[in-house]
Amino acid sequence: MATHNVFITRRVPQKGLDMLLNAPDIEVDIWEGDLPPPRDLLLEKVQGIDGLYCLLTEKIDAELLDAAGPQLKVVSQMAVGYDNIDVAACTERGILVGNTPGVLTEATADLTLALLLGTARRIVTAAEAVKAGKWQTWEPMGYIGPDVYGSTVGILGLGRIGLAVAKRLRGFNVKLLYYSRQPTIEAEAVDAEWVDLDTLLADSDFVTIHCPLTPETKHLINAERLRQMKSTATLINTARGGVVDQDALIEALREGVIAYAGLDVTTPEPIPVDNPLLDLPNALVVPHIGSASISARNKMATMTAENLLAGCRGERLPNCVNPQVYEE
Ligand code: DGY
Numbered sequence: 001m002a003t004h005n006v007f008i009t010r011r012v013p014q015k016g017l018d019m020l021l022n023a024p025d026i027e028v029d030i031w032e033g034d035l036p037p038p039r040d041l042l043l044e045k046v047q048g049i050d051g052l053y054c055l056l057t058e059k060i061d062a063e064l065l066d067a068a069g070p071q072l073k074v075v076s077q078m079a080v081g082y083d084n085i086d087v088a089a090c091t092e093r094g095i096l097v098g099n100t101p102g103v104l105t106e107a108t109a110d111l112t113l114a115l116l117l118g119t120a121r122r123i124v125t126a127a128e129a130v131k132a133g134k135w136q137t138w139e140p141m142g143y144i145g146p147d148v149y150g151s152t153v154g155i156l157g158l159g160r161i162g163l164a165v166a167k168r169l170r171g172f173n174v175k176l177l178y179y180s181r182q183p184t185i186e187a188e189a190v191d192a193e194w195v196d197l198d199t200l201l202a203d204s205d206f207v208t209i210h211c212p213l214t215p216e217t218k219h220l221i222n223a224e225r226l227r228q229m230k231s232t233a234t235l236i237n238t239a240r241g242g243v244v245d246q247d248a249l250i251e252a253l254r255e256g257v258i259a260y261a262g263l264d265v266t267t268p269e270p271i272p273v274d275n276p277l278l279d280l281p282n283a284l285v286v287p288h289i290g291s292a293s294i295s296a297r298n299k300m301a302t303m304t305a306e307n308l309l310a311g312c313r314g315e316r317l318p319n320c321v322n323p324q325v326y327e328e
Contacts, residue, residue, distance in 0.1 A: 004050040004312035016301025043067040060085040074311020078304040097321040098307025107296035109164035115262030154204030157211030166190040201228040213240035223248035234260040241267035
């Protein structure tokens with residue numbers, strides 16, 4: 001039986017790992033470090049492999065693909081987003097790219113709600129105050145934030161995750177606006193109104209970002225766009241840091257152009273501890289944990305293993321980003 005060599009760039013949930021370790025035709029090499037493998041080591045480790053199991057922390061570009069060699073069949077990413085992968089360079093070389101759509105939708109939508117409610121109700125600020133011994137009395141003016149119930153929420157990108165957020169928000173009696181290239185039929189079920197970006201920014205109390213990072217969406221939310229928002233508004237981002245011009249956001253939060261931000265994603269990741277964003281009292285930043293629920297991470301790990309196994313064995317990937325490779 002021919003064996004296929006694969007490299008896994010980090011220890012991942014056991015369910016996914018076991019699928020590979022128990023496969024008789026797969027030879028597994030795994031980076032055991034807590035942090036991503038350093039670039040030079042990664043370039044060394046990929047040499048001669050048939051399949052790569054990677055995370056969004058690795059840059060998969062032409063240099064890496066060339067270092068791997070022409071036998072590389074599949075790059076299987078444990079994430080739905082793949083802006084870290086040069087897909088065109090993979091396609092040119094006939095390398096399949098797999099991802100994990102669908103299985104982290106609900107977890108990411110939950111985290112979006114957590115950030116929306118957490119920022120609105122100043123949860124972290126209030127909890128930190130308790131720990132610091134600052135809870136001296138019931139404060140009639142303390143920790144007051146905007147109402148989520150009955151507010152207007154603008155969803156930027158009504159794909160799977162945007163829609164899951166919309167469904168949750170229906171219970172909050174909000175007015176839902178969304179902006180995407182075209183109106184979608186699914187919007188009717190959640191009673192969301194398709195508007196242009198200018199209207200969405202101007203009318204929303206909360207703007208939540210759910211579009212992928214592409215050349216078109218890079219810095220879509222820039223200084224000018226932030227100025228279009230209400231000064232009382234909150235910006236939530238659980239998509240990719242690059243969709244927002246972070247320097248402009250810092251300035252906007254500092255100057256009161258908008259009121260608050262809740263961010264699961266930043267530029268870069270991790271964000272350096274001395275970044276001014278972390279000094280702002282009106283920014284809540286968490287470390288890219290949108291998909292960090294038990295079932296989402298288990299499913300992501302097994303789906304990534306399925307894509308990897310299929311690619312190595314010359315079978316169709318269950319979830320392929322560049323199916324045009326099959327046509328070539
Ligand atoms: C993804 O899958 O793209 C997420 O950002 C990981 O949490």
